[in-house]
Every structure is written in structure tokens, then in C-alpha cells.
Amino acid sequence: MKTLFFLLLCQFAVGQIKTISGKKITNREFEAKIINAMDSLNVKGMSIAVINNGKVIYEKGLGLADVKKNISVRKTTYFEAASLSKPVFCLFVLKLSEEGKINLDKPLFEYLPNENIKDERYKKITARMVLSHTTGLPNWSENNIVLDFDPGTRFSYSGEAFTYLAKAIAKISRVTLNDLDLIFQNKVAKEFKLKNFHFILTSTISKNLATAYQENNPVKDERDRSIFDPAGGLYANAESYSKFLVELMNNYDKYKTMFRPVIGLEENDEIRKYFNIDSWTLGLGIENINGTTNYWHGGNNLGYTNSFTLNLNQKFGYVFFTNADQCHGMKKIIENLLWK
Template sequence: MKKILFPLSCSLYFLLFSFQATAQLKIDKENVKQYGFSQEKLIILDSVMRSYVDNKDFSAIQTAIVKNGKIIHFDNYGYSEISSKKPLDENDIFRIASMTKPIVSVALMMLYEEGKFKLDDPLYKFIPEFKNMTVKKGKKEKPIKNHIKVIDILRHSAGFGFKGPEGYRKSIGMNLEEFVKESIKTPLSYEPGTQWRYSYSTDICGYLVEVLSGLTLDKFLKTRIFDPLKMNDTFFELPKEKINRFTTLYNKEKNGELNVFDSPSESPFTDNVTLFSGAGGLLSTTSDYLIFCQMLLDGGVYNDMRLIKSSTLDLMLEDHADGLKYKGFVFGKKKGFGLGFEVVNKTDTKFGSKGTYGWGGMFGTYYRIDPVENMIFIYMTQSFETYKLKLADKFRDLVYDSILE
């Protein structure tokens, strides 16, 4: 495909403006060596990431690395919309899918700090419908032995399964309360507190935020997280005046063609959104999400403003899945799961330094935060292909390979 990357100095100028307009993250791409990175290796990283676009695995990709609070690397390549050959812009808006989960988990833990609940509290204490749950045992349903606790919905051990895009499309028009109460009419897949199985349980976290705060989830996130951090391009429903910045989501067919799965003009994200999905409903930009990540990396503080205690984040980053049987995703012995994040819990791994954490989204988004390296790295695409291609593994390896020894 024709290369449409803006000249790097121009590209970084616009991104710098975006960050300064939101939360003052600074760009310093001229001195990557002083931050411990090889410029030559970063060029290789760009080349590899762009090759996926040239091979038509997806339409575009945006990558960034933040080191010591400075953006030392940013690359923007491909088309936001293929048929019109509209270039991807630095400020374009992406469906971040499950990268919503860490934000909503932080929101719920803000209420934990206020004494609204304890992690071991039974969920039915706040949502009575959870008191008489059943679990599927073969072809039969039986009453659960273990009541679902709040910690279970944060660490994916509550007994629920996974809902994909089509499952949510069937729920368009519901609000979060209706969605949760309808979903739990189905028997649980396993006994709560015994397995780790990736699920939609962060939707229940979102509903619990509503119950405990008295605010709808969108308003809570806006007032407690997005407005303080000036994350002005993160929301559940795309404002009409920003539709020209909304990327197209593609699905690669068997014939190799990229077909539109969700277009800005017909997207459910643009029309009267009522289901504020805590599991995957947010839209955001690379710059906005980096601000959220920097707040986490700095122990809950951003621009001298504290959103959450560092001790609470430390609690969230413990491996709370230790001892659970894993189903679905298999992390192995070197990674675990905290309260909203995957966490590297061993040294000497290919997954990053011990304590590295983050998550990704099924529409092609991914980030990791490495406290040892004081580093954040992220990419944004809009494609289902990234998991098949193991793009996250490739990107992570290239980032670490770019660090000078």
C-alpha cells in the first residue's frame, strides 16, 4: 500500500499538541538513547508493525512508548477508512473493548477506598438478585455452594462466561441494570471462587459502581476519572461532532479481504447508547489512554492530583488468581491476574519485568505498564486479526529488544 505516514516531526508535533492540551505528557523523541533505547531498533519496530498493514492484516496501526513520563516513540500508519483512503490521524478514536475493564476496576476500587464494600463481601449484599444463583452440573442445575464475592467479579472467578460482540448487540437498548439482571438468569458455568475464567463480570463491576455511587457508570467515570485527567476523548457514546475522528473496525475474511464490521456512520457507539458496558464499551484515543496509564504508573497521581491511593493499586496488582484453576486463557506459572489486570509475577520471563501489568481489547488494542523500567507501551488497531497474529507478543518483544543493555 502507499505509505501515508506524516513526516515524523509533523506527526509528533500534532501528538504533542494533543497531550499538552489534555494532560501535559511531554515528547522527547530526539534523545531516545539517553532514555536507554536504540533508535535503530525502534525503526525496526516501526517496520515490522507497518508490515502488517502492508500485508492487509489490518487497516492501520498506532504505537507509542512512554519512558520516565516522556513519549520517546510514536508511530502512526495506515488508513482509518480504507475505501476513501482516509489516513489514520494521531487523534483518531478507537473502540478499546476490554481495555475498558481496567478503568472500571479502578472506579470500583475508588469506592472500596471510601469504605463502600469489602472484597470478601457477598455480592448479594448490594444486588439481592445474586443471592439465589444456580450452577450448571452436567445437565442439571444446582444451588451454588459459594456465594459470589465482590473480589470474584474483579478477578474473573464469579462463575460467568464470555460475551462477544454479537452478545452485546442483542442487548442494545438495555441499561446496565437490565443487562446484568437478565444475564444472571442463566446458570453459572462453575462454582464461584474456584476457577479463573475470562468473562463479562466487569459489567457487574460497572453496575456495582452505579449501585454504590448513585450515579450511572458513564457519569461516575466522567466526574471521577476522565474530567480530572482531562481524558476528553474517552466515552461510551461518540459525540456527533467527533464522528470524523472515529475509526472503522474491520474483519479479515477467508479470501484475505478486510471487510467492514462496524463503520462510524452505522455504529451502535454513535446512537443513544444506554448500555454502559464496563467489560468493553469505551471509546478512546492513544493519548487519552496513555494518560490513564501514566496515572497508574505514578501510583495513582497525575499532575499532583491523586485519584486513587498507591496502597489500593498495590492491592490490585497482587496475583489474586493464585490457587485458582485456569480456564480459557492460560497464563502459566509466570503470569497471574490481579483486580482488573494481568500481572507478571515472576522474574526472568519473556513477558516483561516482574510486576508488569496491563490488558488488551479484542478489536486490536493492547498496553502494558512496566514499573521496573518506568515504561508504558501501547498499540491501537481496529481488527480482530491481532490475536491470530500474536501481535501483542511481537510488539512486546520488539519494545524490550529496543532497550539498550
């Protein structure tokens, strides 16, 4: 009789997600709400995972990876991770620092001068400033770059700074940017047991890459994807990226540097206003949701929008990838479902 009761209890528990307060929502109910959100936000395809108590308890591909070919999003479908690349690259840099390969507080200029920056203040920029977005460099620029402020004094989001740091690391490692992913594979991907988790476009990923959409039109970024891009070049999906997030949370003592606040965001900062981010660590934004402290990063490449949020106290969170352009409204919808 006890065995029968236990089996029935297990069957009842299967297929449920717990919100941060412990309330239960069935997978079916959660999925229906996400599909409804996809329809309202014009999202063709999505890969999503939910983490409860340090484990992935829901992971699913929804919608279409390619509308014209009627290809569904599968477990093996990949997306451009866009700026979700940055936290992964941050961990890579921190590992290199632990090994003594790079000093986080040594000016990058001493490793690699940057001919595109004409502002002499850039010679103060360090790897720590890059990871915390305090370099003063613009988000993106090409030549004759001028800093927006003295390095280390303010927060200002910069993909340009991440590219500079990657070039410096390539030089330190005596490789080109085309080969830097090989070092990343050995330092991070293998330890985290992440397969097909690359900062370059491989043949396997290319065959399974979701088509990008801007509104209803397929779009394609023509950047060279054979070059290591730390700011937006990672390829991933909910399955692979959620493993990365779970490893971070479940081994906090090992990776705690990534969760310590470094700089507060000014009141008029666009990221603070749009995403409700109070401060930044070496890789993550700190977000207050209903009185809880959480860690966030989002990203957008042409035709892709992605986001994750983690709560360390509950070992709780989510990550999603979409093939929709500028679809940041999905973040708020998911958090309204899970942070209650």
C-alpha cells in the same frame, strides 16, 4: 564549543526509543517494523504509544481509519477499547471502594439481586471476585446462567461479571447505566485529565471513530452504545490511554492494589496458554517476558484489537489500538521489539 556539542547531542538523541535493556532503536526504524507488521497482519489502521521512564516518548497514528474514504489515523482518531475497558473500570471501582461507596467483599447480591443467574452460589460473588475474574460466571451468557465453579476458588475470565458489577454500582449511585459514565468522568477522567475518554459513544467520538474491519470488510457491532459497558465499551486511542497507564505507573503507591497478584491461572487456561499470563490482579494479567515481570491486558471487539504491557521496575511499556479483528499477533511483534 560546549553549547554546540550539547545541541548536537540533543539532536542525536531525539527520535529514539529505548528497549527494556536500554538498547536504542530510532523512531524511523521502529515505525518501519510496525508498518511491516501491519501489512503482514492485514491491519488497516493503528494508534500506538511507547513509554520510557514513565513518559510517553513515541505516539503515532499509522495507516487508515477508513479505507474507502482514505482517512488516515490521526491523533484525534478513536477506537473501541474492547477489554482494555476493564482495567479502567477496575480503577473506578477501587476509587468508589476507597470512598466507602462499595464494599469489595460484600456479596453483590446484597446490593442487587441478579434474576438472570439461577445458580444460588452466585450469592457469594463479591466485587473483588469480579475484578480478579474469580466469580465462576461464564464470559458471556443471557438467561438461566449457571456458574462454572464455586465463587472465589478459580480464575475464569468473565465480561458477564463486570456487567453485573456495573449494574450494582449504578443502583448504589442511584443512576441508570445510561448515566453511570457521568460519575466515571468525575471520579477518574477528570483526575487523570483525560478528555473524550468515555464508556459511551459521544458525538465527538462518533465523528472520529475508526471504521472496524474483519479481514478487508468493514463491520459494525449493533450494540446500544449509549449504555455504560464496563467490559468493552470504552473509547480511546494511544494518546489518551497511555496517559492513564503513565498515571498508574508513576503513582504506584496510590494504585498498588491493582498490581498485587490475587489468583494464579491453571495450566490449561486459554489466557495462560495464548498470552503467557501466570496470574491476575484486581484488573491486570501478570506476564513474564524474558525473565521480567510485566502487567498486561488485551482486548477484542468486532473489528478492533488492542493491547498494552507495562513494566513497573523500568516504568516502561506500550499500548496500541487497531481497527483489525482478532489481531493478537501484533502483541508478540511489539514485545519482541521492545523486550530485548
